[in-house]
Amino acid sequence: MIARIWHGSTPIEKSADYLRLMRDVALPDYRSTPGNRGAYVLHREDGGVAHFITLTFWDSEQAIADFAGDDVTLAKYYDFDGDYLLEKELRVTHHDLYDR
Numbered sequence: 001m002i003a004r005i006w007h008g009s010t011p012i013e014k015s016a017d018y019l020r021l022m023r024d025v026a027l028p029d030y031r032s033t034p035g036n037r038g039a040y041v042l043h044r045e046d047g048g049v050a051h052f053i054t055l056t057f058w059d060s061e062q063a064i065a066d067f068a069g070d071d072v073t074l075a076k077y078y079d080f081d082g083d084y085l086l087e088k089e090l091r092v093t094h095h096d097l098y099d100r
Helices: 012-032 061-068
Strands: 002-011 036-046 049-058 093-096
Touching (some): 002 061, 012 036, 012 049
Antiparallel strands (some): 002 049
């Protein structure tokens, strides 16, 4: 299994609305993709910035490509992201997951 990690940040005053969009749009999109084994959003506030990390689990690189496109290292963004994020980080990270 592969863990995919993305990071984004918003101003504090936009964080509640962004978290709602993550719950209502992004997480269902991840979870409805064949080969997705789970999707979670981690959230923390630091000073005037809210940080979001999506942690998703995938059966294979092909499943990730079906979700994010041929270059699986590129972050996938939604139409609303530009209204909230302080910057759009270009890349995500992938990690092999071992549960034993």
